[in-house]
Amino acid sequence: MSDLVEQSKRSAAFAAVDKHVLPSVRVLGIGSGSTVVYAVDRLLELKNNNQLNPKLVCVPTSFQSKQLIADAGLQAADLDDLPILDDAQGGFTSIDVTIDGADEVDSELNAIKGGGGAHLREKLVANASNKLVLIADYRKDSQVLGEKWSKGIPVEVSPLAWRTITRQLEHMPCMQKGSRLFEDEHPVANLRQAVRKAGPVVTDNGNFILDVCVGNIYDPPAVERLFKMIPGVIEVGIFSNMASEAWFGNSDGSIVCRIPKSEIKKRE
Numbered sequence: 001m002s003d004l005v006e007q008s009k010r011s012a013a014f015a016a017v018d019k020h021v022l023p024s025v026r027v028l029g030i031g032s033g034s035t036v037v038y039a040v041d042r043l044l045e046l047k048n049n050n051q052l053n054p055k056l057v058c059v060p061t062s063f064q065s066k067q068l069i070a071d072a073g074l075q076a077a078d079l080d081d082l083p084i085l086d087d088a089q090g091g092f093t094s095i096d097v098t099i100d101g102a103d104e105v106d107s108e109l110n111a112i113k114g115g116g117g118a119h120l121r122e123k124l125v126a127n128a129s130n131k132l133v134l135i136a137d138y139r140k141d142s143q144v145l146g147e148k149w150s151k152g153i154p155v156e157v158s159p160l161a162w163r164t165i166t167r168q169l170e171h172m173p174c175m176q177k178g179s180r181l182f183e184d185e186h187p188v189a190n191l192r193q194a195v196r197k198a199g200p201v202v203t204d205n206g207n208f209i210l211d212v213c214v215g216n217i218y219d220p221p222a223v224e225r226l227f228k229m230i231p232g233v234i235e236v237g238i239f240s241n242m243a244s245e246a247w248f249g250n251s252d253g254s255i256v257c258r259i260p261k262s263e264i265k266k267r268e
């Protein structure tokens with residue numbers, strides 16, 4: 001990985017933590033992946049400077065994230081241990097803010113996640129959060145999902161049915177009710193293989209991952225719903241309309257914070 005990419009991940013992570021992890025934050029969701037490592041580095045600095053809420057509790061999204069929280073000496077809690085608060089929009093949240101990485105983010109802040117195989121818990125934690133803030137380097141910043149991330153949509157599936165699910169996914173048509181959902185005629189689903197173990201990747205939850213290539217994704221919420229309907233699909237790595245901000249580190253050292261394009265229009 002080039003120094004430029006690492007530097008841009010670090011600057012996005014530091015800026016997002018500085019903006020969002022104020023002393024008023026009591027419960028913080030911690031995402032997974034290499035960019036989140038920098039966010040936890042910054043949390044540790046803030047902790048050492050007594051700039052965090054002394055009662056801060058961090059909610060992990062994976063085994064890796066649990067380790068990061070423990071190594072930083074922060075207090076961890078599982079989602080199920082937290083009280084559920086009814087929010088003003090009729091949602092149910094337990095977490096003030098979650099900071100997480102992404103594999104690609106489009107102009108509406110729909111995201112592809114799950115490159116690290118943690119998207120089930122990441123989505124559960126994001127869903128229980130008042131605010132989801134994404135952090136990433138410039139390679140993940142795009143207009144349309146699929147432009148940049150070519151490894152496919154991560155789909156966590158039950159090992160009991162991965163072959164049936166693969167076949168079903170590969171028969172999905174690209175058109176629905178007259179509108180095109182994705183670029184390719186039919187998806188191609190690949191069982192994700194482990195690198196230093198023979199056989200498939202097994203997630204923290206004991207499942208398999210199919211990486212489903214469809215080309216550009218024109219309607220992320222529709223594709224997310226379509227895949228999710230297949231019995232045995234546990235979670236789809238498309239996060240539609242969940243993030244409220246995305247922070248990108250640019251290759252020139254600058255940082256940009258984006259909100260959904262439709263929000264910008266509303267505010268004009």
Ligand SMILES: O=C(CO)[C@H](O)[C@H](O)COP(=O)(O)O
Pocket residue numbers: 031032033034035036100101102103112113114115116117118119122
């Ligand atoms: O979704 C994820 C893991 O499931 C990660 O957030 C995503 O893969 C980005 O990782 P990185 O920061 O290493 O590029």
